[in-house]
Amino acid sequence: TRTATGDGSTVGFTVTDGVTVDTVLVTENGVLQTPTTDYTISGTTLTFGTAPASGVAIQIRELFN
Numbered sequence: 001t002r003t004a005t006g007d008g009s010t011v012g013f014t015v016t017d018g019v020t021v022d023t024v025l026v027t028e029n030g031v032l033q034t035p036t037t038d039y040t041i042s043g044t045t046l047t048f049g050t051a052p053a054s055g056v057a058i059q060i061r062e063l064f065n
Contacts, residue, residue: 001061002059003059003060005056015044015045019062020041023062024063026046026058028052037049046060
């Protein structure tokens with residue numbers, strides 16, 4: 001699990017190499033975000049379509065088998 005806090009301008013966050021939108025759960029202040037609509041993943045970067053607002057609690061849970 002990775003956590004961060006939104007600052008209103010940062011859209012890119014680091015994830016483990018090999019994860020995809022199908023193997024992560026992303027929340028903003030506890031609200032589940034929708035893959036490919038709210039965020040995408042390329043390589044080791046998860047990118048939000050819109051920067052999380054300042055003070056928003058971000059949680060990225062990487063799911064592995």
